[in-house]
Amino acid sequence: MNGIVSLLKKFFGYTTFRPLQAEVIQRVLDKKDSLVLMPTGGGKSICYQLPAIYLPGTAIVVSPLIALMKDQVEGLIANGIPAAALNSMLPEEERQRIRQHCMQGKIKLLYVSPEKIASELDWLLSRMEISLIAIDEAHCVSHWGHDFRPEYTQLSILKKRFPDVPMIALTATADKVTRADILEQLQLKDPEIFISSFGRPNLSLTVHRGLNKKDKITAMVNFIRNHRGESGIVYCMKRSDTESIAEAFRGFNIKAIAYHAGLNPKDRETAQNEFINDRVDVVCATVAFGMGIDKSNVRWVIHYNMPGSIENYYQEIGRAGRDGLKSDTLLFYSLGDMILLRRFAEESGQNEVNLEKLNRMQRYCETDVCRRRILLNYFGEESEKDCGNCDVCKNPPQRFDGSVLVQKALSGILRTNEKVGMHMLIEILRGSGKADIMKLGYHNLKTYGAGADLPYKVWREYLYQMLHLGYIEIDYANDRTLKATPLGKKVLFGEVTAQLATYTEPEAFQKTEKKKRTKKEGEEKTRKAKAKPVRLIASGTQDEILMNALRQLRKGIAERENMPAYIIFSDASLADMVEKKPLTLDEFREVKGVGEAKLEKFGNVFIALIQFTLKVPENKN
Secondary structure, X not given: OHHHHHHHHHHHOOOOOOOOHHHHHHHHHOOOOEEEEOOOOOOHHHHHHHHHHHOOOEEEEEOOOHHHHHHHHHHHXXXXXXXXXXXXXXXXXXXXHHHHHHHOOOOOEEEEOHHHHHHHHOOOHHHOOEEEEEEOOHHHHOOOOOOOOHHHHHHHHHHHHOOOOOEEEEEOOOOHHHHHHHHXXXXXXXXXXXXXXXOOOOEEEEEEEOXXXXXXXXXXXXXXXXXXXXXXXXXXXXXXXXXXXXXXXXXXXXXXXXXXXXXXXXXXXXXXXXXXXXXXXXXXXXOOXXXXXXXXXXXXXXXXXXXXXXXXXXXXXXXXXXXXXXXXXXXXXXXXXXXXXXXXXXXXXOHHHHHXXXXXXXXHHHOOOOHHHHHHHHOOOOXXXXXXXXXXXXXXXXXXXXXXXXXXXXXXXXXXXXXXXXHHHHHHHOOOOXXXXXXXXXXXXXXXXXXXXXXXXXXXHHHHHHHHHOOEEEEOOOOOEEEEOHHHHHHHOOOOOOEEEOOOOOHHHOXXXXXXXXXXXXXXXXXXXXXXXXXXXXXXXXXXXXXHHHHHHHHHHHHHHOOOHHHHOOHHHHHHHHHHOOOOHHXXXXXXXXXXXXXXXXXXXXXXXXXXXXXXXXXXX
16 A cells, blocks of 8 residues: 555645545455445545546546536646546537547546436447546435435446446445445445444534524624634525525625525526635525535534434535534524424425434434434444533533423413414413414413513423423424323323423523623624624734735635635645644645645745745745
């Protein structure tokens, strides 16, 4: 493997492999098939890109999206590796040129969409020396996968036509049934399955429950202001939400843009390019966004709505922190999302499986157990200790005897003959004077106003806990009314006690300032925040000044080269420059992510900036 390690440094700027990469690469070099499960940002691409460089011939990489292929090819070329993509967007003259180069052995990696495989099989692929075949986003092969693509089911023809060429299938998310289906669909020969850790310890995990739209906007604005100048994605279930949220953000001078399938192709491409090239900080998008980019400097992901499965959730949060640096995720969970997603699942062709996956996602959101342990367990990986980097671990709930609260809620449910939903029950408990309460006579109930001492959102939180703990349940088939469970009735009649977690204000609403401001001062701060753009301001330390200077240099080079800034150097590479402060080319060569091509092209200019920022004489180099 010595030759492989030298290529790793030469082209990618690293001296050691991540877990399982060396084993997977050796499997490819031995011309044997593999299924590789690695989390987003775990280094899947190296597993086929490095052997493609090492082996004679051209590697065929099947990839689902044109934008994803474009991103991968740009990154490879920037590292000095000849690569190309065949897709329908290219002029025929360009496609012919690429085909010629492939047959002449001038291309090391050829990216092809699954739709193009059939049309290129007989003429082009049969005339090439193929070193290996990689199926990226392999979960798309499976009917059980969350992004099933019918075109992927035709890929078994590749193994039939090229039985001696090693095939590697790669995905970030696949449960046991999906893995088995991938192996069957692709007809892999005696494959070895490699499963890397799904831990992603650099990602923080936070869930907020039951907030309305206004509160969500407030929480998101506060969250984004804690990530000034950093890129992030807000995932939404509805197209209209992507547009309204982006507009709301712009009202707070947060640079945001909407992306969804209802936009015309030109507007979608513009939105994606604005985000990729750091001209906007935030993209508000439906869940299809992100598969087509390899943007390594996404620092946070927000889910405005709950995803329909843990697979979807895990893949989407994985678009943050691909470079391994600290990144944050925030998920909003509400009963309304749950109801809508349940309806989608029930109407799907695989309703039993999808309902079970939805229930697992719901339990993730409602639990007071370490969230990372739940994710790891879902993908078959056990952990003996809590992660310390999720909201549950950071704020372990204090518990109290909530039996009286449960009894009030259950009394209200039973006295209405179990015919009310959560909203109506809270209105009864708080003694609302709304017309529908009066019309139905609920103001005459003994429990009317019994919970007036608690705000609406606090009651909502405690009812969610009662639901999660099994004291009440929702009858989805009967207009989503609340029912008392046998366990709940034991609490009602004093046979058992109910331990509830004490309600605390979500972190997003807590004051971050050390001193409380008066209302007037707060209003003045809001006015100024709206009047001025949000800027990334260095606090004055030498390292922060240097990092900002490096980012500005990278941005300028990216604009001149007409490519995304993260392809020039990742945030992780810039952070390593700040730590090592290289002042010579030999020292710059030791920075993570600096291969020979980037050393030659960018080394001197970055060194000059570091020297200038540190006020070091330039003749040292």
